[in-house]
Amino acid sequence: MRQSRAILLGTGLFVLLGFAALFFMTTQITNREFGLGDAGYRVTAMFDQVGGLKPGAPVSMSGVTIGRVESIAYDFTEYRARVTLRINGEYDKIPEDSDAGILTAGLLGGQYVGIGPGSAETFLADGAQIEFTQSAIVLENLISKFLFSKAAEKPEATQESAP
Amino acid sequence: MIGAVVRELWQSLRDALEALGSYAFFAGRLLAGTPRALLRFGLVTAQIHNAGALSLVIIMLSGLFVGMVLGLLGYDLLERFGSEESLGMAAALGLVKELGPVVTALLFAGRAGTALASELGLMRATDQLAAMEMMAVDPVRRVVIPRFLGGIISMPLLAAIFSLIGLFGAQLVGVQLTGVDAGQFWSQMRGAVEIDDVMEGVIKSGVFGVACSLVAVYEGYHSAPTAEGVGRATTRTVVISSVLVLLLDYMLTAIML
DSSP, X not given: OOOOHHHHHHHHHHHHXXXXXXHHHHHGGGOOOOSOTTOSEEEEEEESOOTTOOTTOEEEETTEEEEEEEEEEEETTXXXXXXXXXXXXXXXXXXXXXXXXXXXXXXXOOEEEEEEOOOXXXXXXXXXXXXXXXXXXXXXXXXXXXXXXXXXXXXXXXXXXXX | OHHHHHHHHHHHHHHHHHHHHHHHHHHHHHHHHHHHHXXXXXXXXXXXXXXXXXXXXXXXXXXXXXXXXXXXXXXXXXXXXXXXXXXXXXXXXXXXXXXXXXHXXXXXXXXXXXXXXXXXHHHHHTTHHHHHHHTTOOHIIIIIHHHHHHHHHHXXXXXXXXXXXXXXXXXXXXXXXXXXXHHHHHHHHHHHOOHHHHHHHHHHHHHHHHHHHHHHHHHHHTSOSSHHHHHHHHHHHHHHHHHHHHHHHHHHHHHHO
């Protein structure tokens, strides 16, 4: 059966588009860069607990997004989590003694890295490490701490209220 | 009185069973002829063009708007809990696992299924199928099976395109319009969507493709050779396909959950 080339072209395009969509869904939904490309510089920070932080999460100072979390890995020399941050090149005046913390946006929101500026005269450069870190808060630890402290102060409280 | 009702019920039950048997017999005939039809792939390619490539515009347009609605509604709902960052995850899972395959199948039944049924019905009404039989050409093998296969191949591809366009629609509304962070949108999605979820969508759309194509070619091939018969075949195609797709969707979701 002879077919016009337009039909073959259309069919080929459709099949190509379909498989491209499938390919994109199977690969890109699980791996994507966020337009920062190779621009900017990398900074690492060690955390005892990263909680639900994921690669691609924003890095912010005072709520302004200045970069992204590039990768999260476990460091077996320090036995802590190593988080690599990629900071946008235009934000190159972050004091060296700044601190990084893993914070949560809203009650159920995603987690991000917040950087609080220090007061040093020298600035973080490519490959530098942020020394002062604050880990993510794990809700279970918080609740158990709260319960234990409540249990500890209870007898005292009843004694005071008795007389 | 009661006897007449029972007889009526028995009759309709027998009719339904007869139709089901006829469907099964026809499906067996299609399957038996499939290997040889695959050898003449040119016929199938033409049908992939008819069923798939020509449905592309309506699928892409619907996908875009379904995704945009999902982005808007999802944002409105999630914002109440202060977790609008989860929008990407919600939109992706909803589209890839459920909305993509189902809405594509419904649109496919409306766009390609009706075209198949009325084409075959008109061939029947104008004695083209009988003419082929006269020339010792098996119309099932020459006309019906390529259409059946074209539909089956097209459906998963259309569903994938629908889901992807929908995802960009949701991203358009969620990130560009309402201001969910782009990184959070994609990273939450990445964290939640697994390869199994994508595969579930592909399997679902494959099954829907078989169901919709089978209904369309069966109804068209077995239509009464009149103008009214062709019209009825087209209507039945849409009704049966739609109900069947939703029914199968529930069963497949329950199995793969």
